[in-house]
Amino acid sequence: MGIRALLSEPLAKYIVQKQREWIERSVEVQEEWRKRLVKQAGATQFGKDHFFRDIHSYADFRQAVPISDYEDIKGYIARIKQGEENILWPGKPLYFAKTSGTTSGTKYIPISKDSISNHIDSARNAILNYIAETKKAAFLDKKLIFLSGSPVLTETGGVLTGRLSGISNHHVPAYLRSNQLPSYETNCIEDWETKLEKIIDETLGQPMSLISGIPPWVQMYFDRIIERTGRQIKDVFPDFSLFIYGGVNFEPYRAKLFESIGKPVDSIELYPASEGFLAYQDSQYEEGMLLLLNTGIFYEFIPAENYYDENPVRLSIGEVEVGRNYAVIINSNAGLWGYSIGDTVRFVSTNPYRVIVSGRIKHFISAFGEHVIGEEIEKALQYAMTRHPEVEVTEFTVAPMVSPAEGLPYHEWLIEFAREPASPEQFAQDIDQKLTELNVYYDDLITGNILRRLIIKNLPKNAFINYMRSQGKLGGQNKVPRLSNDRKIADELSGLATS
Template identity: 80%
Template sequence: MGIRSILSRPLARYIIRQQQEWIARSVEVQEKWRAELVKKAVGTQFGKDHFFKDIHSYADFKQAVPVNDYEDLKPYVEKIKSGESDILWPGKPLYFAKTSGTTSGTKYIPISKDSISNHIDSARNAILTYVNETQKADFLDNKLIFLSGSPILTDTGGVLTGRLSGISNHHVPSYLRSNQLPSYETNCIEDWETKLDKIIDETLGQRMSLISGIPPWVQMYFDRIIERTGKKIKDVFPDFSLFIYGGVNFEPYRAKLFESIGKRIDSIELYPASEGFLAYQDKQNEEGLLLLLDTGIFFEFIPVENYFDENPRRLSIGEVEVGKNYAVIVNNNAGLWGYSLGDTVKFVSTDPYKVLVTGRIKHFISAFGEHVIGEEIEKALKYALERHPETEVVELTVAPMVNSKDGGLPYHEWLVEFATRPHDMEQFANDLDRRLIELNIYYKDLITGSILRRLELVPLRKNSFIDYMRANGKLGGQNKVPRLSNDRKIADELTRLNHN
């Protein structure tokens, strides 16, 4: 047993004691953060514009601070980018996390000296929570692979700027840096495929026990290793025992990833975003991610059905209910105010507060009024996979086909890349459709009312999604293809690539 694993256990116990203290006072802790955030930002440009000095309650806060997206806050961000201080938060941000938006182009999300600990400590605490629960810590003494974006930072108005994963790379604790892979030089390679080959060069032959990354890019790493060695991952890395992931639903990738590994291993799901590290899995055998309520974020939640109302209902943590879908709104100690993440979550527990990430508020299909959401797509897929256990799915996306080529009724088109196809493709599609009808009453009504016909399944050739991402300059890093679209932009390009 090495020094890292020995020291991790008492530190883990300390973190759990802290965690239990704020969990017991969740509602009180959130109100404390609301008051502290407003008090600290009262002298900022945003605070003055929104009369923070007159905010004394959550009701006052909702009256003063509207729900914002990036475009709403962009004028303030542009002032920071031009070198101004005290705009959204006192002083200047420590970093800008640069991220791609679907409607806003490149976003510059501020990370302050106050908020950086939310990102770094939360990732650490997720691992320590796992250590405390399982008493497994030996993995910390071996090599740890973090598949992340480039740590190279640029300057924007005097603020260091880069991808969140690259920024986080600069804050890996010194006691872990000596066993971290890949090397800094390799991490700086921008081209994903060149970088991936170099990562494999550096990691083969190492005593690796932990891998962290977004599942589709980890799968690509595994595929390349298997191609090069002809071995399962368990035989290449016999000590591999923990997989840490976030950013997408793991279920569609689970079967193929574990088949590539060749054995079952533990995993930890994270819920990180440029706007804040929001939650992590705290129990190996319990559903849901622990919402981090004491790390500098004041959370609000809007019921999904009210999100597009002119004045949507905004709820604090003490007002949410189990089993309902909510859009997540954050206010944080980097100066994001009433900021809509675009994510939807469902609470599975309120003691403690634990969530499942169910999709994106703008990623749905409602071309005909059906409002099919990501959670329903994931559940339908899981249902079909359970009935066709030979099947392995690499990736998928769903889009409406409004004007069908045969002149018949419109339908939902599922474009799926299989690693292993179902023996009966037609029955697989029927199972998907049957489950979707059970999950969504509006979809059922449209099917039974002959407004829509049953979904159609389009199997794609190998590497279709990789080719799509490459063609759009989004291969690797934190990028992922939306599961649902209300138009056919992604579907048509995938179809074109599939026929080339």
């Protein structure tokens, strides 16, 4: 066993023990963080504007701090970008994480000196949990690849600015840098396809043991390697034993990814966001990811069905229930207050608090009142794929067809198959049947002849890659929305498919 693997075991044991201590006090720990955050930010501009000095309870906090999104804090961010200090959090941010917004254009999410450990330590601790549970650490002594955005940073108002994955790249521990791939120079390449070819040049022939990235871009990496070598990944990288991923639901990609690999490998799911690192898979044997309640974030949760109410109920961690979907609201030591990150989660356990990401609050289809969410369409597709094991899906998205040329409206599923179903009609019927079981409103619309059953539109190879390229979002941390309540994405995909 190499030195890295040897030293990781006592550290893993220590981290897991400290984790157990705060897990046993989860509700108290969250209340302690609420008090600490309010106290530290009392003299900031936001704290003064919202009378933090008068907050003495969670009820006071809910009264003083409104639910917000980026548009609501844009004025504060603008002042930070102009060089002002003590606006959302004491001092100036250490970084701005740039991320794409749908209505706000580019977002500049602050990362403070206090909050950077949330991003860096959480990623490390996910791996240490794995080592503590499985006793597998040998992978640390071989090559590790992190498919990420460029680490090149610019300045905005004196604040270093870049993509979150690129920022994180600057904080890879020194003891791992010597076996990290790709090289810094390759990581700095902006064009994804050029970068991908260089990554393959650098990684072929190396003893790769860990691969990390968003599943569709890892799949693209695997596809290019197989095209070059004619071999499965297990034969190209016989030491590959651990896959780390986040950003999207893994299930629609699992079959094709593992077929490309050619053998089972362990995996760790992460829940990182520019706004904070929220959760990670702490066990190979338990469902869901451990919500990180002791890393500088005070969480609130709004039942998803009440999110758009005028005064939605806001719940603290001790008030959530297993099985319900909640919109995630964070208050953090990066200076985000009452901030809706746009995701919904569902708790699968409250001892400890474990979640799965169930969708995006703005990503749904409700053109007819059905309110179909991401989790439901992913489950429906997964069900159909288990009934049609020959099927492999490269990528997909769903949109309403409100005014078809003839017949009733329907949901259109735009799917790029790696392997098509032997019976396309039965495959579509199985998806539809499962969706009616999962969503009573959709079922009512089908049985009431308001909607007809879904229709699948086959897209040619690379349709989604071409779409992302056309949007300037190929590679990195970018993802195609699973579903939309309009046809903007669907029509552009259809146009690319026929052009």
